[in-house]
Amino acid sequence: MNPTSTQIPSTNPSHFPLKNTTWEGWLQGIRGNNHVQFLQFRMDGSLYQVVAEKEKLGEEAFKSIKSLAQETSLRVTGSIQENAKAPGGKELLLETIEIVGESENYPITPKEHGPDFLHNHRHLWLRSKRQLAIQRVRSELSFAIREFFRNEQYTLIDTPILTGSIGESAGTLFSTEYFDLGNAYLAQTGQLYLETACFAHSKVYCFGPTFRAEKSKTRRHLTEFWMLEAETAFLGSEANMDLQERFVKSILKTTIERTESDLKALERNPGVLLELLKKPFPRVSYTEAIEILQSRGESIVWGEDINAERENILTEHFQTAVFIKNYPRAIKAFYMKQNPEDARTVLCADLIAPDGVGEIIGGSEREESYDKIIERLTEEGLPSSDYEWYLDLRRYGSVPHSGFGMGLERVIAWICGLSHVRECIPFPRMMYRLTP
Numbered sequence: 001m002n003p004t005s006t007q008i009p010s011t012n013p014s015h016f017p018l019k020n021t022t023w024e025g026w027l028q029g030i031r032g033n034n035h036v037q038f039l040q041f042r043m044d045g046s047l048y049q050v051v052a053e054k055e056k057l058g059e060e061a062f063k064s065i066k067s068l069a070q071e072t073s074l075r076v077t078g079s080i081q082e083n084a085k086a087p088g089g090k091e092l093l094l095e096t097i098e099i100v101g102e103s104e105n106y107p108i109t110p111k112e113h114g115p116d117f118l119h120n121h122r123h124l125w126l127r128s129k130r131q132l133a134i135q136r137v138r139s140e141l142s143f144a145i146r147e148f149f150r151n152e153q154y155t156l157i158d159t160p161i162l163t164g165s166i167g168e169s170a171g172t173l174f175s176t177e178y179f180d181l182g183n184a185y186l187a188q189t190g191q192l193y194l195e196t197a198c199f200a201h202s203k204v205y206c207f208g209p210t211f212r213a214e215k216s217k218t219r220r221h222l223t224e225f226w227m228l229e230a231e232t233a234f235l236g237s238e239a240n241m242d243l244q245e246r247f248v249k250s251i252l253k254t255t256i257e258r259t260e261s262d263l264k265a266l267e268r269n270p271g272v273l274l275e276l277l278k279k280p281f282p283r284v285s286y287t288e289a290i291e292i293l294q295s296r297g298e299s300i301v302w303g304e305d306i307n308a309e310r311e312n313i314l315t316e317h318f319q320t321a322v323f324i325k326n327y328p329r330a331i332k333a334f335y336m337k338q339n340p341e342d343a344r345t346v347l348c349a350d351l352i353a354p355d356g357v358g359e360i361i362g363g364s365e366r367e368e369s370y371d372k373i374i375e376r377l378t379e380e381g382l383p384s385s386d387y388e389w390y391l392d393l394r395r396y397g398s399v400p401h402s403g404f405g406m407g408l409e410r411v412i413a414w415i416c417g418l419s420h421v422r423e424c425i426p427f428p429r430m431m432y433r434l435t436p
Contacts, residue, residue: 363404
């Protein structure tokens, strides 16, 4: 066979040529009897069926096919035929087969394996049916995010990963020596830089990896994750929530519609998810949320943060995602605007997703007053000299503006119905894991 003549079809089976088709991929699994073998064939991240018939291939070729090991890489040629029971409704009737690469003693067998074993072999686990589906959802969601902001005429701004400025608590930053300039930090947010671009382009976003050195081992935390952040000039807190709700519903709807078969493979009902998106997301103040929790028997007082368990109580109460707005000023970041109607609070909101996912978005109206920013930096013990460039925004044409950040992996967990965000990223980084 001449490899240069190989045809690689679209992953849409309706586009497959009917005769003399060549597929290149890997053997995911094999089953059958003494007359026919069905090869589960992985190509382009999707699974297809290849049918090997003894009568057509002959005794010797059929016997060698039966002995093929899991994850052997293959080049197969044959004709396409309709089969409603096959993945995609079509299958390849095998005529010739060529082994490209052998596979011996593949460690991830069809039996059950523990999470530690699977994560130690994450580089191979990515080939599994479940992981294929999750990563396709991630890919479609990432594209939908960029698509949304392009359609909304936002400008993409790539913010630095190495920074000398602290966006939130210094205790959650990874630091490293930076030549002769002292410590640099791995960015936990691109927001401060994004604000500068907002004053140039009015509507901006960034999308990339962020890092938080929180010593947390919960199922909702990673030390490296991807975050979407957006900043909009001349936008208030309520309008910011309008944008967030429209954004979340748009990207979820697009992703669900494009990955319906993957979600079904993950035992997630696309229809139920789409129905949920038709409901408005309630907006309750932090004070109202505390009252609801107290009425449910929770021993929480005003001023405490709302933990994961209590977030779940609130989403169960409203039976949908919910905005909790206007948190106490003392437990929020220095850049959030003080609430003119209640000086104890700031104009912010967290969007809490149901099913135990928790906070997926944190957003706020930003403080545009130079004096109030200086006041908050002092309260936080942050040297204003490190923020001169940020303070310039308040010196030269300051305007009301708002922004938000959304954690990609938690949204994937919501869409896919996953219990742990470590499944939502190809190579998870956690307190106890740095490899592979």
